[in-house]
Amino acid sequence: MARDIKFLVKDIEDATRKAAQLAAVQIMNGLAKAGPAYTGRFSSAWYAVPKGGSVGGPRGSGSIYSYDKRNVPLARFQAGTWYQIRNGMPYADEAMDLAPYVPEPFKKQAAVKPQQYGSRAPGARRGDLSGAGKNTITAPLDWWARYNAAGQLQADLARGFRAGFGEARGFQ
């Protein structure tokens, strides 16, 4: 169905906001799948927030969290605002291999994702296991960098934008 050209600018704005929303959902799901999941809490703590905004805590545990549009309200996406996708867990830097892993006591349980075993030297990163040992990981070293720079982020972003523009009025 044809649509009057006078709606074009508004349609593009609406489509862009929807695309950003769906892209954020795709990326958060991509991060949840790519990242570690022992209790599942880290996977449930991704947030899309304005730059410098505060993030919340975990939304659940026991499984890899599945994000949908309700986790990223459309009203958050305003023109001229930069958005970040960040994780709200206090140990997020360690989980993303950006800071050395600091061992802490934790309750042993069945891991959400399959575990790999090895030995982690003092001061090493979470994912930096070698040889045999009792230390475990549920995502490889530098999974975060891999997601960001090795194509998956762009693929999820593109998928989200395609879906967002597909949903928007005037772009069918």
Added chain:
Amino acid sequence: MNYQAVRAVFETPLLTAYNSLSPAVPVYFDNVMNDGADSAEEFVHINIQFGLTTELTLSDNPDRIRGVIVIRTYTPKGRGPARNQTLINVATTALQTINSTPKPASGVYVRTGAIDGPSFSPDFGGTTPDQQSRRAFTPFFISRIEAGFQAQVIS
């Protein structure tokens, strides 16, 4: 697909560069046991991961290997950043050399994206006083650079 050849494009010049330092600095690659972490004062850790391998188009699925290389240099903590920055600069220079190598007639053609970093941990910017941090237990001062890359295997 020749992932081993792609890996070699990065690992060989980096290993050569660190081996040519005096004294040579140990380099640990993926799946090589780092048995020196509790005895060596400084070492380098290089992690290469592959992401998407092909690119889907309307009528084809051509090879287009993408990945990321992450390089970390470990030096003693509490002695300032100079030595660490010297070591990470070796990696930066090697990556820039790889990036300026002309496309060969055969073999592997690689181009990296922007080199991100170095970032340092524990942070010496004063945002988190190290001695109050959980990271005060870390025995090394660590810098990290990363770069995404695209590779094409030319047969």
